[in-house]
Amino acid sequence: MNASAASSPYAVELRDVRKSFGKTEIIRGCSLAVRPGERVAVIGPNGAGKSTLFNLISGRFGLTSGDILVNGRKIDGLKPYQINRLGLARSFQVSNLFNRLSVFENLRCAVLWSLGYKYSFWRFLADARDANDRAEQVMEMIKLDRRRDVLAMNLTYAEQRALEIGITIAGGAQVVLLDEPTAGMSRSETARFVNLIREVTEGRTLLTVEHDMGVVFGLADRIAVLVYGEVIAFDTPEAVRADERVKEAYLGSVLADQAVAGAGH
Amino acid sequence: MSYHKGAVYHFKPLNVGRWVIWGGYALLMLVAPLVWASSLSHTMLSQIGIAIIACLAYNMLLGQGGMLSFGHAVYSGLGSFFAIHTLNLVGNGTLALPVSLIPLVAGMFGLLFAALLGYVTTKKAGTPFAMITLGVGELVWAMSLMFPGFFGGEGGISGDRVTGPRPLGISFGPQIQLYYLIAVYTFLCTAAMFAFTRTPLGRMLNAVRDNPERVEFIGYNTQFVRYFAFMTSGFFMGIAGGLAALNFEIVTSEVVSAVRSGAYLLFTFLGGAVFFFGPIIGAVLMVLALVLLSELTQAWLLYLGLVFTFMVMYAPGGIASLIMMNLRVASFGKLRPLLGSYLALAGTGFTILAGAGAMIEMVYHLQLNQALGPELTFMGARLNAKGFDSWFGASFVLLVGIVLFEITRREFVRQWGTTQEEIEKEIKRREAIA
Numbered sequence: 001m002n003a004s005a006a007s008s009p010y011a012v013e014l015r016d017v018r019k020s021f022g023k024t025e026i027i028r029g030c031s032l033a034v035r036p037g038e039r040v041a042v043i044g045p046n047g048a049g050k051s052t053l054f055n056l057i058s059g060r061f062g063l064t065s066g067d068i069l070v071n072g073r074k075i076d077g078l079k080p081y082q083i084n085r086l087g088l089a090r091s092f093q094v095s096n097l098f099n100r101l102s103v104f105e106n107l108r109c110a111v112l113w114s115l116g117y118k119y120s121f122w123r124f125l126a127d128a129r130d131a132n133d134r135a136e137q138v139m140e141m142i143k144l145d146r147r148r149d150v151l152a153m154n155l156t157y158a159e160q161r162a163l164e165i166g167i168t169i170a171g172g173a174q175v176v177l178l179d180e181p182t183a184g185m186s187r188s189e190t191a192r193f194v195n196l197i198r199e200v201t202e203g204r205t206l207l208t209v210e211h212d213m214g215v216v217f218g219l220a221d222r223i224a225v226l227v228y229g230e231v232i233a234f235d236t237p238e239a240v241r242a243d244e245r246v247k248e249a250y251l252g253s254v255l256a257d258q259a260v261a262g263a264g265h
Numbered sequence: 266m267s268y269h270k271g272a273v274y275h276f277k278p279l280n281v282g283r284w285v286i287w288g289g290y291a292l293l294m295l296v297a298p299l300v301w302a303s304s305l306s307h308t309m310l311s312q313i314g315i316a317i318i319a320c321l322a323y324n325m326l327l328g329q330g331g332m333l334s335f336g337h338a339v340y341s342g343l344g345s346f347f348a349i350h351t352l353n354l355v356g357n358g359t360l361a362l363p364v365s366l367i368p369l370v371a372g373m374f375g376l377l378f379a380a381l382l383g384y385v386t387t388k389k390a391g392t393p394f395a396m397i398t399l400g401v402g403e404l405v406w407a408m409s410l411m412f413p414g415f416f417g418g419e420g421g422i423s424g425d426r427v428t429g430p431r432p433l434g435i436s437f438g439p440q441i442q443l444y445y446l447i448a449v450y451t452f453l454c455t456a457a458m459f460a461f462t463r464t465p466l467g468r469m470l471n472a473v474r475d476n477p478e479r480v481e482f483i484g485y486n487t488q489f490v491r492y493f494a495f496m497t498s499g500f501f502m503g504i505a506g507g508l509a510a511l512n513f514e515i516v517t518s519e520v521v522s523a524v525r526s527g528a529y530l531l532f533t534f535l536g537g538a539v540f541f542f543g544p545i546i547g548a549v550l551m552v553l554a555l556v557l558l559s560e561l562t563q564a565w566l567l568y569l570g571l572v573f574t575f576m577v578m579y580a581p582g583g584i585a586s587l588i589m590m591n592l593r594v595a596s597f598g599k600l601r602p603l604l605g606s607y608l609a610l611a612g613t614g615f616t617i618l619a620g621a622g623a624m625i626e627m628v629y630h631l632q633l634n635q636a637l638g639p640e641l642t643f644m645g646a647r648l649n650a651k652g653f654d655s656w657f658g659a660s661f662v663l664l665v666g667i668v669l670f671e672i673t674r675r676e677f678v679r680q681w682g683t684t685q686e687e688i689e690k691e692i693k694r695r696e697a698i699a
Contacts (some may be wrong), residue, residue, distance in 0.1 A: 024699075058482065080481040090482055098475040101468075109472045113484030117465040119493050124463050171483060 002103040006073040011036040011086075011175050011205035012057060017066035019049075019056055019229075026052050028229035029066070034222075036174070039206040041216040044226035045250050050209045052181050053226065057207075058090040070175060085113070089173035093180045093209075095160040097167070101155035104142050104165055106152050107135040110170035134170065141200055142166040158189050162196065168242060169200045176201050178208040182215055194219055217241075225250060276623055285656015289454070294448040298441055305534050305556075307440040308512075312552045315508045316445040318454045319542035320536065320551070322501035323529045327621035330494050332387075334393045336402020337529055340499040342521030343378050343405070344371035346416060349516045364429050364437055365446055368507030387488060390477055394491075409518035421517030424510070430437055435509070436618025452497025454501055454569040455548030459541060461497060468492045471504035512522065531573055537585025546584050564629050568622075573623030597688050604663075606677040619644060627655065 012034040019027040026049045034040050042050050055061045057068055068121040070088050078086075098106050108125065111134045112118075125131070129147050140146045142162040147155065152163060161181065168175060181197060182190045194215050197208075210216045216223060216237070223240045225233040226250045233240050240246055297390045326332040348371035354360040355367070362370070382405075386397045409416040413684055415557070426436040437443045461467045469490050472480050477487045510516050519525065528551060536547020558565040580587055611620050623643050627650040630641045639651040648655040 079486070081484050081486050082482040084482055092479075096476060096479045096482075098472045098479065099473055100475050105468065105471075109468060109480075110483045112465050112469065117289070119466045119469070119489060121464040121493070121497065122459055122467040124460070125465060125468055126463065128465070167479070167483065229574075 010034055010067045011038070011071060012058070013067075013069040014209065015067040015222055016070075017053075017056060017068060018064045019061065020064045025064075026114065026229055028227070029063075030229070030231050032224055032231055032234060034205060034207060036205055037192045037203065039069075039156045039201070039219055040208070040224055041136050041222075042222035042224045042226055043211075043213075043216055043250070047228075048226045050226055051179055054177050054207070056108045056207060058088065058177060059116060071107070083128075084171070084173065087166045087173050088177065089171055090177035091164045091168040091179055091181060093183055095164045097152040097160060097163055100151060102151055103163060104135055104139060104147045106143060107138050107170050108132065109168055110167040111138075111172075114171040114173075117222065121165040131174060137171045138166050138200075140194065145239075155262065158185060158193075161193070165197065165200060173204070175205045176207070178206065180211065181208050182212055183209065190215060286658075287456070288627070288663075291452055298444055299391075302673045304440060308352065308446055309373045309556055311413050311440065311444045311447050311512050312509075312556070314444070314451040315505050315512060315549045316532075316548035317451050317545050318401060318501055319440055319505035319529055320533045320548040321455060321458050321541075322505065323533050324497045324538055324544040325461070325470075325498040327460065327530070327533055328543070329467070329474065330470045330491060332390065332458040332491060332495070333398075333530070334386075335399040335523065335530070336405070336524070336526050337498075338399070338525035339382065339402055339405045339521050340375040340379050340502035340525070341506035341509070342516075342518075342525065344375040344503030345501075345516045346422065347371055347374040347508075348507035349422045349424045350415075353422075353428060354511065355429045356425055360431070363432070364426055367511060368450055368504045371507025371510065372504040375472075375506060379496045383492055387491035389494050390473075390487070390491065399523075400523050402521075402526055405521050406523065409451070409521050417516070421515050423515040426511050428512055434643075439450055443512060446544060447512065450504060450508055454504060455545070458501060461572065462541060465525075465605020466490065495518040516575050522564055531569070534574065535576055535583055537587075539585025540580045540585040541613035543583050544586030545564050550584075558661060560664060562629075563633060564625050567625060575660070593690070594666075594684060596689055599684050599687065601681065603677075603684065606673065606680055609671070609673040610677060613666055613673050616662060616666030617670055618666075620661070623648060624656070624663065625660035627659070639680055 004108060010033045012032070014030050014032040017027055017030045018025065020161070042053065044050055052061065056063055056076075057070070059075060059078055060261050061092060063076060065104070070083060070086050073086055075083050075086070098109060101109065108131055111131050112128075115122075115128070115134065115185065117123075117131065117188075118126060136145070139148060142164060142165060144155075152160065155163060163263065165178065165181060166179065177195065184191050185193060190212060197206075198219065206219075208219070210219075222235060222236060223237055224231050225240060225243075225246050232249060233243050233246045235243070294314070298307055301307075301310065319394065323334070323337050326334050326337070328356075348367050351360065351362065351367050351370050355362050355364065369560065382401050386394060386401060389397060410418075426443070427436050435442055437446060469485055473487050473490045480487050480490070506520065509520070532547035532551035532554075533544045534547070535550055536545065537543025554565065554569055558568065561566070576583065582589075591600060591603075594603065623646070626643045627648060629640075630637075630650045632647065634641070639649050641648050641650060648659070
């Protein structure tokens with residue numbers, strides 16, 4: 001493990017990351033360095049490899065070549081739970097909850113490891129004051145305290161999305177990856193949700209995949225534009241908006257689409 | 266927790282209820298042998314206690330961990346064998362150990378083998394897990410035939426539980442004394458397994474059942490969660506096996522067989538894997554079926570299979586979930602109107618059973634009891650297994666039963682649906698007030 005403790009001033013650093021499925025190379029040499037406390041949005045056309053990139057950073061898939069460092073540690077070959085213990089948590093595009101457990105139990109499960117409860121069976125959850133308090137606290141943050149004892153599978157779509165974020169941030173990970181947190185939400189819900197995300201990721205490093213340009217420009221400090229497995233731009237929103245290559249490859253068409261859609265409403 | 270809003274409301278009434286339930290459970294086990302005082306009852310009650318431990322331990326995997334094991338008799342069975350060998354060592358003076366502690370020894374061996382074999386088994390989840398347990402089960406079963414020295418071959422290994430010191434004159438010779446030993450173990454094991462569900466590991470086991478993938482992303486190694494749960498279950502399976510060895514004083518290789526594993530699965534499911542207490546109901550049914558039903562009819566396995574199929578299709582939550590659903594209806598004061606339907610369902614169901622049962626019994630009679638002639642008695646009626654009248658009558662009863670049952674069932678489904686809607690409305694109304 002000592003060798004992997006290479007120094008990196010970044011919260012997340014990707015060095016020439018490549019990933020192939022069979023003969024198809026999905027991620028074709030990505031380099032990206034995210035500073036601690038920064039909010040980064042990853043945008044790009046469908047099939048650009050945004051979700052794959054998140055799956056690589058969170059350990060769901062293994063790398064083909066290159067290095068990923070989380071809080072200065074190489075994560076090559078580590079399992080998702082080991083990466084999580086390094087201080088990285090992620091949410092999923094399709095809600096990935098504990099369906100037959102209540103909202104409160106979902107959140108309590110999410111805080112247990114970070115509070116050191118591990119695999120213990122010699123103490124009661126009811127006595128785990130810190131875990132219970134933390135779960136209650138997160139439940140209030142994501143505004144689900146009135147739904148405390150409802151099973152996750154019986155929540156509304158928006159509530160499930162909120163719980164998805166809640167589980168992700170509950171463990172107190174310093175680096176948070178959100179995969180399309182506002183997917184499938186109405187405009188008003190999205191606006192409310194962006195505020196929620198900003199609130200719960202306060203002081204943490206955030207990477208998010210997002211399609212809604214309003215959300216992207218409102219939330220991100222920097223934007224990474226991913227096109228066909230390559231980062232073609234990584235800069236402040238203003239700079240990215242002005243970038244000719246980005247306009248050409250992606251942004252121009254999307255902004256035009258959303259302007260039309262916006263006018264249509 | 267009392268400083269927290271809502272905490273008082275949540276926990277206080279539950280705790281009173283818990284005392285009542287656990288007190289009642291202990292009391293029931295205490296007085297059961299006095300109410301059912303025959304020696305057959307005492308044997309059956311002892312077996313029920315053992316089955317309760319085994320089914321609850323099995324359900325740690327099935328209901329709480331989502332692990333379908335086809336070879337869990339391995340751990341109770343090996344527990345039984347080590348228990349009987351330990352008993353014999355105590356008997357010939359090699360080992361000084363009170364007989365009452367032998368089930369614990371068996372538990373330790375259950376744990377040991379779960380630790381050894383479970384390490385392989387729990388590497389996978391889902392279908393591969395089920396397949397590996399099946400393989401391990403077959404492996405141990407084959408071993409039991411290969412090593413007659415340890416497993417006793419065809420005749421098994423027998424022992425004598427009346428040995429060693431006798432504190433307060435308790436020798437465990439009379440069945441009633443052994444029953445109370447089993448009852449103490451049953452109560453303690455039930456309590457321990459219930460407590461397990463309230464611990465961090467127990468809760469993470471539920472999380473692994475619901476969504477193993479997500480568990481990996483909140484810091485837990487799902488394989489370890491499964492493995493630790495498997496070992497805990499193995500420990501309690503071992504205890505059950507040890508008690509069985511003391512109870513029967515003979516252990517044959519049948520105790521590690523796939524048939525036994527299948528029985529644990531079947532009755533745990535019938536009782537209800539979704540709720541903690543479901544397997545207790547399943548255990549009672551298991552002993553009733555194995556001891557009483559098998560006396561009553563030769564076709565008992567066939568009836569059991571029919572009931573199992575019926576439950577899988579119509580009540581996958583088992584008897585426990587049926588009870589809980591009706592308790593919910595009752596708590597809203599809406600059970601009374603349903604009682605008529607239940608009576609109708611029971612009546613028409615019984616008609617089907619009478620018709621089908623008559624035909625099944627006639628077939629069995631023709632196949633197995635040829636020497637006794639074609640006549641037999643079923644539910645008080647004289648039947649002729651070779652007579653047209655009997656067959657016609659039985660099929661008529663069966664057909665009428667099926668038609669009436671289907672009519673009542675449809676009516677009931679409609680009625681149940683309306684009741685549930687009313688309850689939902691009532692809940693919404695109460696929420697609005699609160």
